[in-house]
Every structure is written in C-alpha cells, then in structure tokens.
Amino acid sequence: GAGVSQSPSNKVTEKGKDVELRCDPISGHTALYWYRQSLGQGLEFLIYFQGNSAPDKSGLPSDRFSAERTGGSVSTLTIQRTQQEDSAVYLCASSSQASGSTGELFFGEGSRLTVL
C-alpha cells in the first residue's frame, strides 16, 4: 500500500479482555515502531523491530503487552487482560532506514482503544 495501515481504527473492549492491534508497514521498510498516545500525552515508545534482529522491547509497560512481526512485514500488538489505563491511541510507524532511529518515521492513522 501507499502508507502505513492500521486496524482496527477503533476498538472498544471490556476490562479483562485481550485485544490485538495490527500494523501493515510501507512495503520494503525494515524498521517498525509501536507508540502509545494517551490524551494530552506525548508519544510513548513501546517496541521497535529492525529486520531480523531481536526487537527492542524496553518500552513495553508490563508483561501484559507483547508484539510480534511476522516475515519482517506485518506486526501485531497484543494486550492481555486489558485495564482502563490501557485506553489510548496506539500508533505504528515504519522507516526505510537501516538504523530506524535516525530516519523519517511514517505513521499510521492509529488504533483508538477504549477499555470500559
């Protein structure tokens, strides 16, 4: 596709349920990031994938959060046993830079998660 695609765009779930958020990066981009944006807050780094290297998971807030990237392309962010404080917009971004932290990030539209 022409840009980073995320789904679902909106997700409402009940506390305690598991959710999966999907990101389809720009074709050929080797670097992929997940960020979380809460109301009035900045972009909180969650996890970074670069090619076949082990991901940088240092931003994941708890062990309820996990992410994988299959075949170096599509990524899925999974939140288990959701809590109300997980409510936020989850943004995915990809980059063509071999060192993703030093190149332009192209963001998706985000997935807005609401935990009731």
Place this chain on the structure above:
Amino acid sequence: GENVEQHPSTLSVQEGDSAVIKCTYSDSASNYFPWYKQELGKRPQLIIDIRSNVGEKKDQRIAVTLNKTAKHFSLHITETQPEDSAVYFCAASIGTALIFGKGTTLSVSS
C-alpha cells in the same frame, strides 16, 4: 531512564509572530533530532530534522538549532500562520529507539 523534555506544553501567539519550542535530552550519544507536527485528528508528520554534525538547519519559515554540549535543541517558526496551529513533538535517537517529548500545543490566532 533516558528521556526528552519539551517546553512549553502550550504556546499561543498572534499571526505573524515567531514561536520557539525547546527540548533537552539526556543521552550524550544521541545523534538525530527530528521534529514532528500533528494536526488535530491526524497522524504525526516530519517537518524538519537535524543531525549531530550540524548546528543549525533552516527550511523556509522553520529552523532548528542544536547545542550538543548543553544537550538541547530548539524549533523556531517565523511569521506564524493559522495553519501552523498543531501539536509539535521533538524527538531524539536514544539507542535503537526514537524517544519523543510530550509535545507543545501551538495556537496561532489571526
């Protein structure tokens, strides 16, 4: 932990005035400093970036300055226009991650 501090959190200016947003970072190894603009309801987009071998970079009405010794960098917008109203985020490369500040909401009134 490693972080990026951004000030001010909100900034209101009159059309035609200049706006300055400042950021500091903690990791002396950081070497890439981009600025992103996020309009209401839209995704963040890169507007300008600077690398550590450069002290200043300009693109039309926007400029960024970097002081590596003091570990701070700034965004300058001159001749502001209403369409400059948005949230602006600074960021710094820290290890393999790109860490963002909490953002500055800029409002330009005509």
